[in-house]
Amino acid sequence: MASFDxxxxxxxxxxxxxxxxxxxxxxxxxxxxxxxxxxAIFAAAGGYAGYHLLYKYTPPAGKP
Structure with a gap:
């Protein structure tokens, strides 16, 4: 759905x-x-974003 990287x-x-x-x-x-x-819609969006951006986030691979 969204690109969190x-x-x-x-x-x-x-x-x-x-x-x-x-x-x-x-x-x-x-x-x-x-x-x-x-x-409820914004709270759900905040929960979804919080899960992906704060809990499950891994920084994108940098340039070599």
Whole structure:
């Protein structure tokens, strides 16, 4: 589905920021708009991204 080996995801702060954004947006949807469907979608995206970018991540192979 997604390519998590893109060089953009190499810095740890980028990976953390992406996951945090998804969960913060899910919270925004719950507390401001009461849209639980969109909150669930963003929370699921944050969980998926967190699993692949923080737990299972391996840096891409560098140039030889």
């Amino acid at each position: 893109h060089p953009m995801f190499k810095p740890l702060w980028v990976r953390i920021a992406l996951v945090a954004f998804c969960f913060l947006w899910a919270g925004f949807e719950v507390f401001t708009t009461k849209s639980f469907l969109w909150a």
